[in-house]
Amino acid sequence: MLSFPHMIKRYWGLAKNSSIQGCVSSGWLETSAYTFPWSLKGMRMIILLACIAVLCGLLYGYNEGVIAGAYEPIKAEFEFSAYWGGLLVASLSIGGLIGAYLSAYLSDRFGRRSTVIIAALFFITGAVLSSVAQDLFILTFARSLIGMGIGLSSMAGPQYVSEIAPRKIRGRMLGAFQFMISFGVLIGYLSNLITLDLGYSAEAINRWQFMFLLSAIPAAFLLFGIWSAPESPRWLVMAKRSAEAEAVFEKIEPTRSEAWVKGNVKRIEQDLAEVADQKGGWLDLINPRNRPITSFCVFTFLFQQLSGINAVILYAPELFGDLGFSEEASRLSATVGLGAALALAAAASLLLIDRVGRRPLMVYGLPACALSQFLIVGGFLMGDGIGTALSVSGLCLYVISYSLSMGPLPWVYMSEVFPNYLRAKGMVVAVTVNWVFTFLVVFGFPKLNQLFTITEIFLFFAICCCIGTVYAIRRAPETKGVSLEDIYELFHKGDSKTAERPVAGE
Incomplete structure (x- = not known):
């Protein structure tokens, strides 16, 4: 048996001889012709990119989750109807x-970076306006401004990261966006619970105004971070600024050779040249070349929303009230626990998405969501006692299954699969499904809860997850480790034209 010093010596020798292959196999490090993938300068750039993805997701999640606890104080102050609510x-x-x-x-x-800057300004303006709103109309308008910031950042943020991050960590970077949505929801829930002692109003600032104002802090950090970051190299090539694109690649991966940098830019130029006859209009999304990609992204977001996640996140306190949690403090505490499970599972997805791959997570995650919703239905049918425990367990299992699969995957796929010249428009079409169904669920769930029982609603969500499982088995591609310029081939494996396309960066 080897002693500890001998073990260290042995494995250090293996690491030197194999260019840290053990780390490479885990997906954390990327190597090809060099020993260590990033210098200190390159690592700082990677951290900056990660922070941008993190803050975009955090602002999305916080502003979505905070309304769950702010709703009752706002209703107590303004006394609005169900429609206005x-x-x-x-x-x-x-x-x-x-x-x-x-x-x-x-x-x-104007570029991906500039769009994120505009999104940060919307976040700050909306947060400040929410904190001083004196009537429901102004508050609704301020929340709409925050929504515009979310719409801009949820598109441009993942798009920016997908186009600038090294391919071996691209999935993890994009997964960080979804993780921080989940973590932001948890922070929103925690702010609801922590500010409970403030009561519904205070002399200086109302409880709900304070909760909304808090989101201005990460928005300011996002503005500072993206201001310091470079533009997407792929957008720079699209804008005929290839020399600047080469400089960005050198910043991101400074240990790469000059030949690799120039080859990567040339590959992007070739990819754009192949579609030079296409104008990049909306109709190009449904031409025979791009229709499979567009339909896949649309259906992926469709099944994400029909899994019922927004009904759970936004109305969690009401769901726990139906399960017998009568006190507001107990409902909010249970909601925080649910948010913690959501965030922890999302953190685990960061380790799995580039190691296990996208397809397995989707194929196994959807049936897990369906199973958990059947447990929720069974618990509600059984009633108090064991039934309550079963439903709570089902809710926790559901958010865990969702965070490991349908939480990050639509955002990751959407940011990867569209060709460079159509990525912005393609992502809009895909995310429109997200926002439309989010609106329908959020606006319609209280009314649906009056027309149907909670068991019927969750049974519908479970059936949708089962249908989504069949779709995932048939259609979901594996994009792990594939260059953005080569993902097209995954949707056109039988197309002879793709056989001659070189691999970017090789």
């Missing part, structure tokens, strides 16, 4: 849809 909650989705469509124009015209 639904509109207040859904205003985030309305703004998100507008922001997503603005992003399609802004990110192609």
